[in-house]
Amino acid sequence: MTESGPPLPASRSLRPALALLAGLGVTVLIVFFGVTISTLAALRGVDPKSYIAPAWVYPTHMLISFFGAMAGGFTTARVTTGHSLFTTFVLALILLMSALTPVLRHAPSAEGQPAWYAMSLVIASPLGALLGGILERRRSRRPSTSDV
Secondary structure (H helix, E strand, O other), X not given: OOOOOOOOOHHHHHHHHHHHHHHHHHHHHHHXXXXXXXXXXXXXXXXXXXXXXXXXXXXXXXXXXXXXXXXXXXXXXXXXXXXXXXXHHHHHHHHHHHHHHHHHOXXXXXXXXXXXXXXXXXXXXXHHHHHHHHHHHHHHHOOOOOOO
């Protein structure tokens, strides 16, 4: 049996895990509150028992999911500054699998939900996370005004 070397220090091996949790937390918070607020706005003056979401709700939820994933990717990349974007890629993979599960299971969609909605989340969420990570890395590479 071969040993790969000494174990990594706790701070070095713990940072990617904490970054992933932070990115997921930011994503979940933004998506939860954004979707809740937009759904409550759509419910205003409507009986909840007979509620069918208006046409604007699903594009709004998709944009909220995209920007939530983007903020999560940004956070993950920010916490792991100086390391590769691998942790941000893992976040994107988690978001992809989360959105892809209902599609693969052929879960019935809500009444009034467009056919494109589920597949658009499969595309938008991981792209948002990757874009957020890339934007943070570009931002961190630029020389700050204090360095000039």
